[in-house]
Amino acid sequence: MASRVLGARVGVLGGGQLGRMLGLAGRSMGLELQFLDPTAGSPAAAVGELVVAGYEDESALERLATSEVVTFEFENVPVSAIKSLEQRCAVFPGSRALEVAQDRLHEKTCFRALGIGTPPFEAVDTWEQLQAALVRVGLPAVLKTRRFGYDGKGQAVLRTEADAKEAFDRLGGSPLILEGFVRFQRELSIIAVRSRSGEVATYPLVQNHHEGGILRKTLAPAPAVSDSLQADARAYVEKVLQHLDYVGVLALELFDCDGRLLANEIAPRVHNTGHFSIEGARTSQFENHLRAILGLPLGSTEIPEPCAMLNLIGRSVDPRAVLEVPDAHLHWYGKEPRPNRKVGHITVRAPDVPTLDERVARLERSIGA
């Protein structure tokens, strides 16, 4: 095992900031990294070899397949590419998890089959099906494309019949899913990791704040979480991991509806709501993902003290103002700021929640959030 880990090469489909942070964790452990991404100069190029090619480029996949293990940091890679790699080398997580995660209908059907609460949902391919589904699901509701949605894209909230018509005209070219509109108190997520040996570790629930469909802030651990809420979340994510025979880090996004958890979606990869873990947990999600896919023992997922993660979106910041806040750490992905683009994040810790709140408020002022 030793010779296969120290100096081993990990292939990664996708070379964005998630790949870059995987690479930083991997380099620290002495791994070599090779990233496949269609975009030259992707953020991960800073920490490994970047192969610039399409995800289905056969010669690029051939190169990646010479790695000790292959993973992905982007969930919209073609399942066919993962299946092709699976014929040649170890790939974690595998194509099965990816197929489920790429399709909101499969995903929610999987939740339902596992006894995990979800909003009501129905598949919608035609205008007639939408009308029929609206009768059962009721208004308000959310119409979403089954595939390729992220950061609030590919979805519409329906409050009236007119909204439904307009949304169907816009989205109806793709297979759709209609979901009941959930009146939740807050959005939570749970990051979990399962290793090749079947060992599972889960981070505590975290609380997420979105604006315009984009994550702005995570509080870790989520405040005011009862033991039963934590246990429910853990049971849900463990069911998903087992069911998919999953290896690696997985995020499960949840709605907290008066203490009842409804599953929104899974991300079969390291996740933005887990970035706090670099400084905030005993083992970062990136290190644990690598440990899992290399068959190493998992690291502790404990969060020793309250912490928060703030996304930096669309514009630069003044590092001086950020780093003047006690125990704040600045992560910058080496991307050119553009509207709605995630260009970095800040982690901040504190001995108690009131102090954390103060520090977060100071940081939010400093970044104009």
Added chain:
Amino acid sequence: MASRVLGARVGVLGGGQLGRMLGLAGRSMGLELQFLDPTAGSPAAAVGELVVAGYEDESALERLATSEVVTFEFENVPVSAIKSLEQRCAVFPGSRALEVAQDRLHEKTCFRALGIGTPPFEAVDTWEQLQAALVRVGLPAVLKTRRFGYDGKGQAVLRTEADAKEAFDRLGGSPLILEGFVRFQRELSIIAVRSRSGEVATYPLVQNHHEGGILRKTLAPAPAVSDSLQADARAYVEKVLQHLDYVGVLALELFDCDGRLLANEIAPRVHNTGHFSIEGARTSQFENHLRAILGLPLGSTEIPEPCAMLNLIGRSVDPRAVLEVPDAHLHWYGKEPRPNRKVGHITVRAPDVPTLDERVARLERSIGA
């Protein structure tokens, strides 16, 4: 300031594991790194551009000088190279600190001038001077080359007149220093950092264990440190920083002689006895060095709970056995193991000292230490 930090390039003389860890911290903050090292494939190549050339290569220095700021991770770079760079760009720490640190006689003279305790010492250039010095310093004593010593190289313990003759025959081609043999209880060090604005932060004293002149283990913080011992160490290192108008991280190695501290040497750079800080302190020495030389606010140097660092020397390890120990993290530098070569390190934390001791013992067994 913002535009000069985010995406700024830092030039580094030396591309070893210290450069690699500086690079990992820098990449996380969005910095670009350029390393100058005579050896192709140096560890830092994993995290930045490696310019393979001698430290006095004029065109290589010219390239480095286009960085926002230049620093070094190896203290035996020629002072002339640093002086040449200082004509062209910001260099921290500067040539003055380097000159003092490169010469044990200057270093100890500096300690003496600042009122910092040292073992008795005398300059020795001839056999006659050595004989005269031995009369004043007494036996046992330690004869050292003034320059280019590291990991116990370039020194000899003298217990008899015969030892003195033999050591002088071996080392006498270089300028020497004779030091009194110190009967210390333990070896300590203190890592401190001073920023371009003059802000100073010091990590708590740590305790170091050497074998064969090579660091094997650091306990952070050092056990059983009285407030006055901590205050003395802090006062000493702050005097050195101010005196040298120092910018960046500096390590001061100390002997603890029944609660009286004697200064052994300084290292004008990030230091092996500070590696614990990656997981063990709120801000790592690498992040703080970069913050300091870029003129950013320094990060907290607090050590929240007991931790230890174990060096991996000369041979490979079984990562599985290491990572099975709770809260252990493995760092591997991407070097081929060779006798006495530092190829990686392990950090481990624990809620209390007895638990830490147990974990360290387990790790020592797993690495055959």
